[in-house]
Amino acid sequence: MTTDRLTLGVAARLSRYLQVLTQAKRMGKSSISSQAISEYTNVNPTQIRRDLSGFGKFGKRGVGYDIDSLIEQIRKILRTSGQHNIALFGAGNLGQAIATSGVFADHGFRICGIFDVDPSKVGEPVGELTVQHYDELSSVAEDVGIEVGVLAVPRDAAQAVADDLVASGVKIIFNYSDALISVPSDVTVHTSSPAVELLYALYFYLS
Amino acid sequence: MTTDRLTLGVAARLSRYLQVLTQAKRMGKSSISSQAISEYTNVNPTQIRRDLSGFGKFGKRGVGYDIDSLIEQIRKILRTSGQHNIALFGAGNLGQAIATSGVFADHGFRICGIFDVDPSKVGEPVGELTVQHYDELSSVAEDVGIEVGVLAVPRDAAQAVADDLVASGVKIIFNYSDALISVPSDVTVHTSSPAVELLYALYFYLS
DNA sequence: GAAGCTTGTTACTTAGTGTCACAAACAGGC
């Protein structure tokens, strides 16, 4: 309950709750019960309450959990409160979709730069940002500090960008391409793979 | 080993292996060891071998696993071989990125239609497809059969599309919006939430 | 003040995971 690391399972479930809570907040709800969270996450209500009660008494009996305060509490537990700078690579369709969607902003991530090598894209506005040339990465990295690099580039360019990010001290890379990226062991690569997630869902719900 | 359902954990890991195998194949590799898979998935090599050996002897001792045949075997285990029709909703940046990326095609998913309500988008080509008006959904659903609906629409439109998909008999919905979607209990909604996945990664690798 | 929820918490059972260990099989070098 102090500096102990959460287990993988607990952290995964807390993240899941966070997702539902954020969505529920967006839909205008202010309070939610463990039963309701259970319906959206497929996690046992008792399990949810136990996960949460291990860190404090966040709920009100007979009412449920206040969404705003629970979001804040979970983010404290996950030690991810505050703002985190992320850099986005690739200003194609995917990059633009990410930059303008707000999915990251809702969770405390600030896109501090969007980079591309295509001269026709550099200088163009995307959301509230302007596309910068990839060569400016190192100076931006020094100025503001980048915690996460998001790769929305073609497969063939992904490893090179990852290498540069590693050289700049970035420890977390979120890979939207289908490249298999090699990094030192102290760097984490998370690859988005919606098709595989679909296969997983298919197995359970069509068999 | 016959009709028993896999446990959640096993199915999740198999999907994860599939992801890495597909990536490795793309990178030109033809064979891979459990040790190598372990490095990309953070799953114990012994665990990987046990997961696989439960269904047959797929590897060659001293060599590793043949990537092509292992991909096929895992897809058989997950019972997701063959083609699956998916319908894509929303022809904005995200929809176009999905339609042109090939991430779904690589895993046996065929995009059988891309729909939008914006008259300026209907009729426009996106990848190998042409954007159809949303009103044509029901006829397409009857003609070809849709197994999965992918929502790349704004939050406010997501629930309505989901309702129509449910009415058309679709059982799996992949939601890229941040809407909280309600469906009957026999329908599965999988919501993409990259920001939450990032928070999860942040917890483990920056704390 | 009473009825009905919902949380917080305990105890117990069940199932999955990590780990060590080792034999069997394959490739490559000599």
Added chain:
DNA sequence: GCCTGTTTGTGACACTAAGTAACAAGCTTC
């Protein structure tokens, strides 16, 4: 042809996490 090194396949076992049931405490509403 044989030896060396590598990698799979598999057993045993401890450990941890997750599912389940049950119930008291506390809040809201009528």
